[in-house]
Amino acid sequence: MNTNSIAQKLDYWYGKICTPQFIALDPVQFPHRYKKREDIEIAAFLSAAIAWGRRDLILRSAEKMFTLMGQSPYDYVMSGGFKDLKNKNIHRTFFEDDLKYYCLGFKHCYVKYGGMEKLFLSAADVWKAFALFREEMAGANKGYSRHVSNPGGDSVNGSACKKLNLTLRWLVRKGPVDLGLWKNIKPAALFIPLDVHVAGNARNIGLLKRKSNDKKAVIELTEKLRQYCPEDPVKYDYSLFGLN
Numbered sequence: 001m002n003t004n005s006i007a008q009k010l011d012y013w014y015g016k017i018c019t020p021q022f023i024a025l026d027p028v029q030f031p032h033r034y035k036k037r038e039d040i041e042i043a044a045f046l047s048a049a050i051a052w053g054r055r056d057l058i059l060r061s062a063e064k065m066f067t068l069m070g071q072s073p074y075d076y077v078m079s080g081g082f083k084d085l086k087n088k089n090i091h092r093t094f095f096e097d098d099l100k101y102y103c104l105g106f107k108h109c110y111v112k113y114g115g116m117e118k119l120f121l122s123a124a125d126v127w128k129a130f131a132l133f134r135e136e137m138a139g140a141n142k143g144y145s146r147h148v149s150n151p152g153g154d155s156v157n158g159s160a161c162k163k164l165n166l167t168l169r170w171l172v173r174k175g176p177v178d179l180g181l182w183k184n185i186k187p188a189a190l191f192i193p194l195d196v197h198v199a200g201n202a203r204n205i206g207l208l209k210r211k212s213n214d215k216k217a218v219i220e221l222t223e224k225l226r227q228y229c230p231e232d233p234v235k236y237d238y239s240l241f242g243l244n
Helices: 003-017 020-025 037-049 055-068 073-078 096-113 116-121 126-141 162-172 196-204 215-226 233-242
Strands: 089-091
Touching: 003 233, 037 055, 037 073, 037 096, 037 116, 037 162, 055 089, 055 096, 073 096, 089 096, 096 116, 096 126, 116 126, 126 162, 162 233, 196 215, 196 233, 215 233
Parallel strands: none
Antiparallel strands: none
């Protein structure tokens, strides 16, 4: 497929998928429910953390999780409400102990940095910010969690960090679906939230050659998408989601 055809296809599907109607079908609906900055941030991180598998089950699980947290996820975190959790299942391999892990980590990060965006701004780039976030979460919990991906430091051989890249897309981009809450990180700095479906569609139209769905593939695909929209390459996450 030639460059013009790919550009037309990407732009067509972006316009078709990225609409206000999409919100009710996607986990992004949960951060959209809140007005307070910190509530939106926590809802974004947690919704993305369980965003794998069947979409109807993701939405059901997220509903259950945020019901546990009451009207304000931030108040729930800072008051230590999570200490009363047992270890019931929330979503697939994500249990109440995993929610506790996130909550304890969030509390630590808000106290230390005064805000999640400040934590991410203290790193040189997105991947270093992911590494810092992972270390802060581990420090607060005295150990790492399989639900917080390892970007692999300066190496290109780390995790795709799909859930963290998705969180940043929600919080940084401003559009019909994304919230645009964080103003000091530019959309141009973001990377594609790569999952099996997006990667498969990218390969089908010649945008991705790497076979593994890892950090190296994320970088390769995002660099390719920057050719079509250097100021906002991850807008095409919607396009690659919508294909087929």
